[in-house]
Amino acid sequence: MIKSLCAAILMTACSLSAPASAPAERCTALTGPPPESAPPTSVNTLRQAYFCVLDNYYNGPAMDSKALLKSAFAAYTQDLMRRGADRPGLQLPELTGNRDTDWAAFAKVLAAGDVPALRAAITAMVAGLHDNHARAVRPTPPPEGGPTGTGIVGVSAQQGPQLDPAAKPPLFITRVLPGSPAAKADVRPGDIIVKANGIRPFIGDTVNQSIVQAFTAGTVTLTLKRPTTGQTRTVELREGPITRQPPAVTSKKLANGVAYVQLPGFYEGAADQVIAKLQGKPKAVVLDLRGNGGGSPREVTRLLGAFAHGKVTSYFCPLKGDCVPNRTDDSVPLLGSRLIVLTDRGCASACEDFSAAVKDNGLGTLIGTRTAGAVSGPSDGYLLDDGSVLLLPKVRHLGPAREIIDTIGVPVDHYAPMTALDLATGRDPGVAKALTLL
Structure with a gap:
């Protein structure tokens, strides 16, 4: 649910127009769909993302470039640790605030780089801007046979692409796609989510952001309470074919x-x-x-x-x-x-x-x-050499x-x-x- 919501917001909230030219070996203005095939993510891709933010983001010319590299390096090492691939001597070099010399020192430490960790670094670099219209997007081909999901496409605590920190209990479903696995399981708008994969949606009166992970999994087990009857039941929803109609008035x-x-x-x-x-x-x-x-x-x-x-x-x-x-x-x-x-x-x-x-x-x-x-x-959209896109205001x-x-x-x-x-x-x-x- 949340995953599909994020994709929808990127499609509706962002204009893909930009200046017609860009410095050599840096990101280029996105003028059409990203290429269907592209080289793998490399250290040069991360370099493109770094200079793309500094050159094109609203606050880029005034930014502390050290903060960008720090965010990228933290995500890079964390990804390695999660996969048991951390290596000795991988330390953030001394940074001076000069964007060119700092990048040279940074790239020397990364050497050839690790592809999944580099992707994590690019995502974290853009996320570190704390800007709801800035995104690093890696296009994926549509699944064979059409889109899939549970069919739950709205919950009450939604605030754009995230859950609203100001939301109050209960969390309830607001929209279910007709003919989807959720609809076939008689999940309806208004059903209150008591638990999702064992996770409660609120800790006290504070929304539990970790519940998002339950909705991005292929299978979710929901404990639901129907407000009209007070009855509680548990349903297991597996991703299946869904039909999304184009938006219409x-x-x-x-x-x-x-x-x-x-x-x-x-x-x-x-x-x-x-x-x-x-x-x-x-x-x-x-x-x-x-x-x-x-x-x-x-x-x-x-x-x-x-x-x-x-x-x-x-x-x-x-x-x-x-x-x-x-x-x-x-x-x-x-x-x-x-x-x-x-x-x-x-x-x-x-x-x-x-x-x-x-x-x-x-x-x-x-x-x-x-x-x-x-x-x-x-x-505006900017294309990197691995086919991914940065969206930057x-x-x-x-x-x-x-x-x-x-x-x-x-x-x-x-x-x-x-x-x-x-x-x-x-x-x-x-x-x-x-x-x-x-």
């Missing part, structure tokens, strides 16, 4: 001329799909962005253009120089509809960009829970009031979280609250 009519539209992501063409659903110009729109992992900033400004013109929606700020304002797409005809937006902790990246623009510009009302706080800045995102949203999220005007019992019984507190306001 759905809509329905609510009472008194109110339209409900659910937008799962700001993918290409999403704004026009929403606008097409609203051609009747309803008096009010309830736009459901819960679980929306983000996507293209262009789709955000286009959809906002249906509700207001001449507004700043956000700012993209370089390390040095002036911030660049993003503005509503005023070529979109105004709907003239009142707007209510439903958000939750799964609303990340471009979804938060949209939510902040609505709140700061007074374009509508936010209902649900605070957003994920995962909107550091759009990422070149700018920082600020809201329309120049506020920082990353790590904080956008607060709602009316708190209306979804509970396990709500999901199990089909009740929607967000929609209910919206209708009372309208």
Whole structure:
């Protein structure tokens, strides 16, 4: 579940555009799919990743290069130790802060290098940036016969690609793919996870991040409690074929001329799909962005253009120089509809960009829970010589009031979280609250 969520967020939250040229023997701008075959990871691949971060990351020119090498070396040695392959004399050399001479000393210690440890070093180097839009991705071919999984693709504590440290018990399932192993085992949205592979989801009132490992395994044993009956049962789920439908906008009519539209992501063409659903110009729109992992900033400004013109929606700020304002797409005809937006902790990246623009510009009302706080800045893709890709933001995102949203999220005007019992019984507190306001 978590593994597939991370992949989805990388696909929706990151733009694969970048400058057309790069220094020789360094990373290159990703302009298309990574190659199907490439040489194995080498010390030179790690070198490319090191200079790629320093050259292209938002804060790269001002970074302490020693910290990058320290993160890489720690992960390198830890990977060797896990495999019983540690070797004597493998010590981090003295680092001076000069990125070129430090790399030369570092590479000399690594010698030919160990392929799995080098991959771990690259991953750790990027993870050490502590940036939710920075990733080291190693593409893998799709499995023969199509995708597999348990079919559980949402839980209540999700916060973008991780579990929300602010989440409170219980942890419950929010989405199950039809026809999946979970669906066939009668696992339903709203089922409370008591244990996963013997691991409790909370230690006291603190979410247990180690439960993520249970969902990335091929088989997971779940102890589940159904909120409508109070009954507890144990099911073993093995990965099997699953069918993922492409994201699509759905809509329905609510009472008194109110339209409900659910937008799962700001993918290409999403704004026009929403606008097409609203051609009747309803008096009010309830736009459901819960679980929306983000996507293209262009789709955000286009959809906002249906509700207001001449507004700043956000700012993209370089390390040095002036911030660049993003503005509503005023070529979109105004709907003239009142707007209510439903958000939750799964609303990340471009979804938060949209939510902040609505709140700061007074374009509508936010209902649900605070957003994920995962909107550091759009990422560009850079290709390494082993076929892996670094995703690195070149700018920082600020809201329309120049506020920082990353790590904080956008607060709602009316708190209306979804509970396990709500999901199990089909009740929607967000929609209910919206209708009372309208």
